[in-house]
Amino acid sequence: MTHIFAHRGSAGTHPENTMLAFKEAARVKADGIELDVRLTKDGEVVILHDDKVDRTTDGTGFVKDLTTKELKTLNAGAKFKDGKFRAEIPLLKEFLEWFKTTELVCNIEFKTRSLKNFELVRKTIAFIRDMKLEERIIFSSFNHFAIVYAYRVAPEIETAPLYSEGLFNPWIYAKAIRAKAIHPNFRSCPKELILKTQEHGIKVRPYTVNEKNEWLRLFKCKVDALITDFPEKARTFRDELKR
Template identity: 30%
Template sequence: MRDGLLSRGRRLAGTLLVLSVLGTCRADAASWISNPRPRASQQRVAPWVIAHRGASADFPESTMLAFREAIRAGADAIELDCQTTSDGKLVVLHDDLLDRTTDGRGPVSALSWAQVERLDAGRWKHARFAGERVPTLEQVVRLAMTENVGLVIEAKTPYILDPGLAGRILELLDHEGATSRTILQSFDHRPLTEIHARRPEVKLGPLVDAGIDDVRAMLAAAGTWAYLPHYGFMLPDRVRAAHRLGYHIAVWTVDRPEHMLAMTAAGVDGIMTNRAGTLRRLLDGLRLPRRPWPR
C-alpha cells in the first residue's frame, strides 16, 4: 500500500496524533495503555492482525513465503496488492515497477506471465531468499482458503489505466469461493463505487489518509464496509464516530509496539502491520480473545 502518499510532515503529524493517545490528552486512552488488560466495557476483543504484504519485515514482501510465515505467526488475514501482466494474469506485487523487489526491470504490465514467473522475488531481501517468485492471485487466494484466513486485496493499477481490474479480482474470488472472507480495498474509490452498485454484499474498504469527518460522503458512496485510514487519524473519539456510522476500522501500517497498543486501546477492529508476529504476541499478552474474521 502507498505509504509514500504521506509526506514526512504528515507522517510526523500522524505520529504525534498517536502519541497523544498514549499521553494525557485523552484520559480514557491513557488508562487503557497503562492497564494492559482493558476493562470489559472498553476493548472486549483483540483487533484483527492483518499481515501487510505478508510477514514483510522479515521475509521478501508479497511472496508465498511471506504469506505462509505471516499465517504461521498468527495473522487473521493477509493483505496484498494485485496487478496484471501484459497477457492478463492477475499477480501479487506492490510496485508498478519490477525493479525494487525482483531482478526484473520496468512495469509488470509490460511483461507476460511467462516472463514474470521466471523472475527472482526474494534475493533483493537476502541471498537466502533467492528463488522466491512473484505469486499469482489465485495461488494466494487458495493458500488463504486452505489456512482459513482472511484476505485484504488492493486493486493496485490506477483505475484510469485498468478500470476493470477490481471486477476481475472479484470474478476470481467468486470462482474460488473466497468472496465472503475478502475485503476489497483501493485508494481510488471509483471501482469500489461501481462494485457496490452491482454487488452490495461485497465487503469494500476505501483507503484514506483523512479523518472520518472529511470523507463521510465518499465512504457512503463507496458502499464502505471497512474504513481504512492511516493510523495517525484514529484517536478514540474518531473510532467511536466511525463505529456509530456502522463501519469497521482497520488502520495501516503499524509496526511499533507502542502504536499497536494505542490502536488497540482506541478500539480499532483491525491493524495492518509488517510485523504480524509482534502484534500477535502483544495481543496475546493482553489476554484479549481473538476477533473472528468475517466469513
Template identity: 40%
Template sequence: MTKIIAHRGSKGTHPENTLAAFKEAVRVGADGIELDVHLSKDNQLIVIHDETVDRTTDGSGRVADLTVAELKQLDAGSWFKQFPISQEVPTLNEVLQLLEQEKFCGLLNIEIKTDKIHYEGIEALLVQLMQKQLWSFEYMYSSFHFSSLEKIWSIEKNQAIALIFNSSDRKKLLALEIPFITGIHPNIDWTLTHLDELADFPKAVRPWTVNDKEKMKTCIKDQFAGFHTDFPEIALQIREETRT
C-alpha cells in the same frame, strides 16, 4: 477483537507479497492477510506492490508491460536482506490456492492498485476469480482509488469494501456518506490524531502500517476492527498481553 492483518504477508520478516510471506502469516496465526493486485500485459492478476518490478525483483519494467511468463522468470525474494529466499512473483490465483492448502480461515484483504495506473477491467476480472469457488476464508476489497471500489460494488454486493487513504478528513467523510463503503483503512499517523472522532465512527477502522508496539496497543485499546502490520507475530503477542 481487533484483527491483526499481515501487511503484504509477513513483510517484516519475509519478502513482501510472496508465497513465503503469506505462508509465514498463516504460520504465526495472523487473523488477516493483505496483498496488492496489479494486471500483467496478458491480463492476469499479479500480486506485487509497486507498478514496476524494479524494487522487489531482480528485473525491471512495468508489470503492465510484462507477461506472466516474463514475470515468472524474475526472483522476487532474494533481494530481501533479512531473509533472502528465491521466490516467484505470484499470481493472485496461486496465493488463493496456497491459502486454501494452508487452511487459512481468516480475512483476506485484496487491495486493488489502481491509484497510479488504470488497469482496464481489473475489477471485473478480480470479482470473476473470487466468485469462481467457495473459499475457506473471508475476503474483502480495498483501494485508494474510489472508482475501483464503485466498480467492484456494481458487480459484487456481498463483500466488505474499504477505502484506503493516507491522511484525509475528506476521504473519511466520503466513506461515511457512501453506503457501500463498509470501512476505512487510514494511515496510522492520521489515525492517532483523530482518535476521538474515530471512537464512534460507525464503520470498520483498520489502519496501516502499525509496527510500533505502543501504536499497536492503542489500536487494540480503541477496539479498532483491525490493523495492518509488517510484524503480525509481535502484534499477536501484544494483543495477548493486553488481554491478560
C-alpha cells in the same frame, strides 16, 4: 478483539507479497492477510505492490509491460535480507488456491489508477466467485472509483477506502460509497474519529502499524483490525495485554 492483518504477508520478516510471506502469516496465526494486485501485459492478475519490479526483484521494468512468463523468471526475494530468500511472484489464482485451505480473511488492494478501465477488478471478482470466497474477502484501494465499481458488480463483497490524509466525518463518506470499513493511515485516525466511526457501524482498520506505542494506542481504542508488517510481534503483544 482487534484482529491482526499481515501487510503484504509477514513483510517485515519475509519477502513481501510472496507465498513465503503469506504462509508465514498463517503460521504465526495472523487473522488476515493484506496483498496488492495488478495486471500483467498478458492480462493475468498478479500479486505485486509496485508498478515496476525493480525494488523487490532481480528484474527491471513495468509490470504492465511484462508477461506472466517473464515475471515468473524473477526472484521476488532478491532484494530482501541480502537475497537469502528465493520466491516467485505469485498470481492471484495461485494464492487463492492456498488461501481457501485456511480460515484467514484477505484484504485485496487494487493497484490501478484508471477511472474507467476496471478489468483488474472484474477479473479479481471472477476468481473469488469461482472459489466461493466472497465472505472472506475485503476490497480496498486508494482509487475509490475501483472500489465503488467493485461494489456495483459484487455488492456481497466488503469494500473499504484507503486514504493517507484525514477525512472529515469518514463514516459519512464510507456510507455514501457503500463501504463497510475505512482503512486510514494510522496517523490519520485519532481516538475520537475511531470511536465515532464505529458508532456509525463502520469498521476501522489502520495501516501500516509497526510500533508498540501505536499498537497499544489502537488496541486500547479497540480498532477492528490493524495492518502490520510484523504480525507475530503484534499478535504476541496483543496476547500479553489480555493477561
